[in-house]
Amino acid sequence: MCALGQKLDIVLVLCHSFFYHAFSVQRPVDEEKFKLWLSSRFIANLIIEKQAELPPPPSFAVTSQKVFDKFAFDFHGDKPSFRQKQTVDILRNSIFVVNNPSINALSLDDSVLVICDALYSSSNYETILISNIPKKVQKAEEFYRKKVASATVPYPIYDTIGAEAFLRGRLPELCKTVDDRMKNSVYRF
């Protein structure tokens, strides 16, 4: 929320665990993993849905080149089929992938934390980090405390279940559209 009470545009910063769950073909048997998988799938559909109405480049969801490359490799391996490569290209055009030499040199974790900090510090976006790794909060705290011992993480870090609840509150119409598409999907995974 900005000073005048006007809601800022949301930007989701995506960690590798989000991609891992959202694009996993196998529906998990374990209940907790199933909830993460389903909420990740929901958020991925929401990102695509929102970006489909916006002019390029993508501005709703962001990740680092390193995270995206890892997702792409995990998705199609080193010998992608034409369709697998197209799928990755399609997703790349729905997500803003930050390709910056300084950020590319960082670890997977640090690359997204740097992007979050840059967005939080120098833009008008409401930045939200999405990760399904419970230790991400601790890693983010350590990241900030390297510079200032008392520093705190200035933006929220949600797992996909928490992020879904947040987004349902903020984007109810769009979420309803996503619900309808998921309900009517002819493909079941």
Add this chain to the structure above:
Amino acid sequence: MMSKRKEKEVGGMSAEIRIVKVKVLHGRAKEEAEKLGLNPNDLVILTTSVNSLPEYRVEKIEGDPVSFLLKRAEAKA
């Protein structure tokens, strides 16, 4: 669905592929969507091939986009 030959042609050219909503399409891309009888809120995969005058190919997404993409990726190209 695109034919295998068409996909290879697109793969060989400079092509951009993205998901868009029909209601934001204009010009010849919109005409392609209209030929398929799509609704403004339908999602489509829009492939733009640049070979002097751009070509637009429109493929309707059935259901939710992630499931559709995963199913599509499984198909042999």
